[in-house]
Amino acid sequence: MKSTNVAATAAALTAALVLTGCTGADTSGSTPSSSPADPTTSESGTQASAEHNDADITFARGMIPHHQQAIEMSKLADDRAASPELRRLAAKIEQAQAPEITTLRGFLAAWNAPESGVDHESGGHESGDHESDDHGGMSGMMTGDQMRQLEQSSGAAFDRSFLDMMIAHHEGAVRMAKKQLANGINPEAGELARNIIDTQRAEITEMRGLLD
Template identity: 55%
Template sequence: MKIKNVALAATSLAAALVLSACGSGDSPGTAAGAPPVPSSAASPGSQQVSAEHNAADIAFVQGMIPHHRQAVEMAKLADDRAGDGVKDLATRIEQAQGPEIEQMRGFLTAWGAPESGPMSSMPGMESGAMGGMQGMMSGQEMAQLGQASGAEFDRMFLQMMTAHHEGAVQMARTELSAGVNPQAKALAQQIIDAQQAEITEMRGLLG
């Protein structure tokens, strides 16, 4: 009887070891039956660009990129030419529009569209000289701004940037009415909200 009991005990122990080995294949820290975590999960804060878009979305982004770039160029001129109030405004413009340029470039990459396109693809974006195109300054106007300083620079900057912002707001409103991409339209609304507030601020600085 003792031999039979020992044999049964050995068999039970072997079975327990087999079951234990089968369970050890689970990943450390993963509870049995827990749903797997997708390896392709997006990192916090990342946002994939929606593929949904139309010609108006592309035209908006292609037009707004050079528009923003000129605003940043104008803002940089204020560094050593403007008074404190205008310099502070210019810094905020540069900090806001620089990242928006990169965001819009990401839109075009996701859509497989080039960074530049026919300027006539959006109302008011006629081909030809940049001056007058949705509030953008001509090369001559930019040169004049670059030669000014002090109170003269402040006045010219505020007048030019007000017109520039008004053009951007018009472009953004066109995107809201004609575009379909949710992220491009959200950016358009962001531009309207920010630049309308800055227009009010600039008019106050002009007196």
């Protein structure tokens, strides 16, 4: 009889442990999931919200070659510019825009959008066509002829050409960034657009001062 009571007690304890384990589980019925706005980390290490639209993609695709051309122009100042102030400004432009290219490429990678659909030389625009934002929003891009003219100049002539061209180039970037703020939905792209506006407006003011 005694052994029967011991066995019954052991069975009761086992049942209690099983019940305790069940009640310790998540009974809410919910499972972790990724919403469209969850951040996604791209291969470049840049984190961007997955939420985006065509305007966000157009902004990133258009701004990459736009920045690349600004960097190409800035590199020319190293051995062609007469003004040390201009050389310092050109170096600052290069240092600011190179990391932004990495960020923009990170956006496209996070959105599974290829880096394509743009003209990497002139964007289909002539130098005077700064208000047009078609063909990827490549406003303010220099033509191949303008870039060759800049490459072949030096000294004071280079300084003036560089400043005239880079002011127009920056004004185009500001318009592209404003278009992103008006039409895009990705928060990180919007933050970058605001930074581009603030930075390049300040540089435009500085360049106009060097022209005086």
